[in-house]
Amino acid sequence: MALSAAASSDAGSQESHRFWRLFLWLTLGITVIRLAALFVTPLELYPDEAQYWLWSRDLAFGYFSKPPMLAWLIALTTGIGGDSEPFVRLSSSLLHAATGLILFRVGARLYDERTGFWGGVLYLLMPGVQLSVGIASTDAPLLFFAALALWAYVAFQARPSARTALFAGLALGGAFLSKYASLYLLIGVALHLISTPSARAGWTPMRVLAAATGLLVVAAPNLIWNALHDFSTVSHTAANANWNVADLFHPGEALEFLVSQTMVLGPVPFAAILIGAGLAAARRFDLSPSDRLLLAFVLPPLILVFIQALLSRANANWAAVAYTPAVILAAAWLLRWHAFRWFMGGLAFQIVVAVMVLVFGAWPHLADRAGLGSSFKRVRGWEVGTTRILDAAEALGPGTVIAADDRFLYNSLAYYGRDRLSGPDAPELTMWVREAHPQNQAEAEDPLTVDQGHRVLMASIEGRFRHEFEADFVRFDGWTDATVRLDPERTRDLAIGIGEGFAPQPRDPETGLPVPVSPTRP
Structure with a gap:
């Protein structure tokens, strides 16, 4: 036993x-x-x-x-x-x-x-x-x-x-x-x-x-x-x-x-x-x-x-x-x-x-050929977009400040531009703050300030806030298309513009959102 x-x-x-x-x-x-x-x-x-x-x-x-x-x-x-x-x-x-x-x-x-x-x-x-x-x-x-x-x-x-x-x-x-x-x-x-x-x-x-x-x-x-x-x-x-x-x-x-x-x-x-x-x-x-x-x-x-x-x-x-x-x-x-x-x-x-x-x-x-390319659209095109934005900023010369209107764009610029942004004469990367108070870490730590806003390369994604973005500047020369192709069927809407004289418009005290403005500043 x-x-x-x-x-x-x-x-x-x-x-x-x-x-x-x-x-x-x-x-x-x-x-x-x-x-x-x-x-x-x-x-x-x-x-x-x-x-x-x-x-x-x-x-x-x-x-x-x-x-x-x-x-x-x-x-x-x-x-x-x-x-x-x-x-x-x-x-x-x-x-x-x-x-x-x-x-x-x-x-x-x-x-x-x-x-x-x-x-x-x-x-x-x-x-x-x-x-x-x-x-x-x-x-x-x-x-x-x-x-x-x-x-x-x-x-x-x-x-x-x-x-x-x-x-x-x-x-x-x-x-x-x-x-x-x-x-x-x-x-x-x-x-x-x-x-x-x-x-x-x-x-x-x-x-x-x-x-x-x-x-x-x-x-x-x-x-x-x-x-x-x-x-x-x-x-x-x-x-x-x-x-x-x-x-x-x-x-x-x-x-x-x-x-x-x-x-x-x-x-x-x-x-x-x-x-x-x-x-x-x-x-x-x-x-x-x-x-x-x-x-x-x-x-x-x-x-x-x-x-x-x-x-x-x-x-x-x-x-x-x-x-x-x-x-x-x-x-x-x-x-x-x-x-x-x-x-x-x-x-x-x-x-x-x-x-x-x-x-x-x-x-x-292979996903593109199978019709599943949409599954990867969020992990494509950021490096190309970063290159286009940094090329435009460097063409403006020393002292240029880049301002992004979306945290996704800011984060991707920070990562894919990490080598170029670390140089001695590199443009400074900042975040335009849309609301009265920061809504993410980029807005909290790297907000675009009036002192930085003499000449700004404005980088915008998807066009949601461009009207409000440009209204925060005394002068704005219009948007230049920087669209990036992601796959044979999809693109990412990017645009750049030059803003001068950053002077933020008032924000609504209750909602924190920008007060509605006309397309061009009076």
Whole structure:
């Protein structure tokens, strides 16, 4: 009997190591392919990515619209390899690979190695991850630290200790420095502790203090930075809610958010979450303790962001912290239901999406031929546009100031003009401030001033504010077209003009917007 038990244990251990080794090799292979595509693609930085790069040149504990983690990561990777696009984006691929490995361990601890393996595979092939690995965004560090915090919380439930509680707090702090949506994790902890009395047993006052200390030690610098900067990041994040009391019902936006989750998480995993949660709510499905724990972290962001979409609008990735526990829970339920065909069908869909994103991202001309060029219009044409604007500014001679009328244009000029703008006689790059108060970091830190406004090369994108832009100058010589072709079908509307005598018109004290003016200044 003893020999039989030992043999069974050895077989189980070998099976466990087999799943782990297979997942390690799979993660390595996928990551190498993604990194190759990252260094091959001709696609340029999206203006938000250029903004994050700009932040990384001046490290701080906070920035106008985001916490600092992504800027720190970009400073690290560009410090190693230089400022080219692949090194700006490098951390995303590496963090997503690490997140998959952590999720394997979460699934293995909560269920078994088989569940950990398939949950990790669902994550690595998640459509949202395919898009995220190719860009520099706050979602990659958020999901990494969220997975780390989830792993620590699960480990604490198995073996409570002050050390594990401290680690969970530190990981949550890292998620907080990545994106404020990390606060959904605290709601998940609260929901789990309320719904599962046995989960509260390990949380002695000392362990609660350890977790709180870990969180506050990491988060405090950003909180202090916000306090010293009028809570600009907090205010910007809150403003994204954009509630209008007179118009608080948008079923179309809510439906669009739900549909978007099928394309971010994957249709089969998302359907499994909805079906399992619905059956559990109807008491037709018994939840295991592990199910309850994961569901406590999955539901709050999905439900709260759905409500936000119903009241106003919501981006698909606003519920991102739900995805790390969701892939494990979806894998566990699909395996328990023996829904193997559905599982494989969902994975097949995700593999097709992954291959398409990789191929079209590496060779976007193939996307043009397939009629999908519009998907890449925001990551094309910025370098050409920058060259045209800087050529015009340098032709005006020393002392010229460039003023952009849009933060996207400003950020792209800063990145793609980084070498030319750093010269001793280079034109100075500024941002025209449209409203009474800054609405982004460019407006806050590099506003065009009256002292700079003797001769200004005005750079405008899309033409939305050109009328107001030129009205802020005593003299203006008209616009010159600088349109950039993005692909065979699309262009970006750019224009430049010379303004003299910058003298901003009044801004409405209530709306902050420019007071309406006639086309030409009297």
